[in-house]
Amino acid sequence: MDEFATQLSFFFSAHNDLFEEVAKFRAARRLWARLMKERFGAQDTRSMTLRFHTQTAGSTLTAQQPENNVIRVAVQALAAILGGTQSLHTNSMDEALWLPTEKSVRMALRTQQILAHESGAADSVDPLGGSYLVEYLTDEIEKRVLEYLARIDKMGGALAAIENGFIQNEIQEAAYRYQKALENGEQTLVGVNAYQVEEHIPMEGLQMDGELERAECIRLAELRQRRDNQRASELLARVETTAHGSENLVPLFIECVEAGLTLGEISDALRQAWGEYVAPEWG
Numbered sequence: 001m002d003e004f005a006t007q008l009s010f011f012f013s014a015h016n017d018l019f020e021e022v023a024k025f026r027a028a029r030r031l032w033a034r035l036m037k038e039r040f041g042a043q044d045t046r047s048m049t050l051r052f053h054t055q056t057a058g059s060t061l062t063a064q065q066p067e068n069n070v071i072r073v074a075v076q077a078l079a080a081i082l083g084g085t086q087s088l089h090t091n092s093m094d095e096a097l098w099l100p101t102e103k104s105v106r107m108a109l110r111t112q113q114i115l116a117h118e119s120g121a122a123d124s125v126d127p128l129g130g131s132y133l134v135e136y137l138t139d140e141i142e143k144r145v146l147e148y149l150a151r152i153d154k155m156g157g158a159l160a161a162i163e164n165g166f167i168q169n170e171i172q173e174a175a176y177r178y179q180k181a182l183e184n185g186e187q188t189l190v191g192v193n194a195y196q197v198e199e200h201i202p203m204e205g206l207q208m209d210g211e212l213e214r215a216e217c218i219r220l221a222e223l224r225q226r227r228d229n230q231r232a233s234e235l236l237a238r239v240e241t242t243a244h245g246s247e248n249l250v251p252l253f254i255e256c257v258e259a260g261l262t263l264g265e266i267s268d269a270l271r272q273a274w275g276e277y278v279a280p281e282w283g
Contacts, residue, residue, distance in 0.1 A: 025083025
């Protein structure tokens with residue numbers, strides 16, 4: 001376990017409920033240490049250390065009153081910092097409308113920099129530790145996660161839970177409950193189901209330069225012209241054949257890339273072998 005677990009890291013999303021999100025990250029850190037030590041027998045303390053990157057939740061951003069998203073992102077980023085994240089990405093305020101503009105990207109970056117250099121939030125390892133509310137929420141989240149893990153173990157593990165549709169169903173149910181709460185007013189989303197205004201959004205969307213697309217098409221054509229296309233075809237055939245077995249595909253992927261094959265071509269070969277994933281119904 002300790003030969004590889006020290007290299008593991010995680011990717012989390014931060015949402016709007018400040019204290020619940022802080023507790024979520026704290027519970028994750030505590031659970032990881034506990035599971036690695038007690039369930040998997042890790043000896044190296046680095047194996048028990050939860051390293052994680054956090055991205056503010058794009059799904060929480062609204063097309064209505066998009067400037068409000070600056071505040072949402074700031075709250076989410078603050079929660080991640082208070083919860084102990086080692087790496088952070090802040091979304092841009094206009095991502096619910098279009099690809100972010102340079103101005104909105106810079107504002108997202110400045111949000112992160114102000115939190116890092118002006119707020120003092122990152123000066124303590126666990127600044128909310130000892131808070132009655134945060135400790136209670138941390139304990140409650142940890143308890144409920146352990147209940148989830150027990151259910152998944154009973155099904156035969158994570159792979160079985162994916163294959164029988166349980167994981168996908170839980171995600172869909174959570175999304176449905178949230179949307180229902182918005183529509184019946186149990187959950188307030190500023191500018192969407194409360195505090196609405198008639199508005200013209202005074203923002204300019206990102207304008208893509210068509211020349212970039214043309215230049216990339218030329219680049220791709222030149223790549224296919226100068227590579228050994230016979231070898232490329234042979235490698236794609238090997239990908240498709242190997243995908244039907246149990247051999248490790250990663251060395252073959254590296255060989256394909258070094259031979260000038262594109263991600264799209266490799267993916268198409270895998271689609272020929274495996275088809276496309278369709279989430280099963282739970283039931």
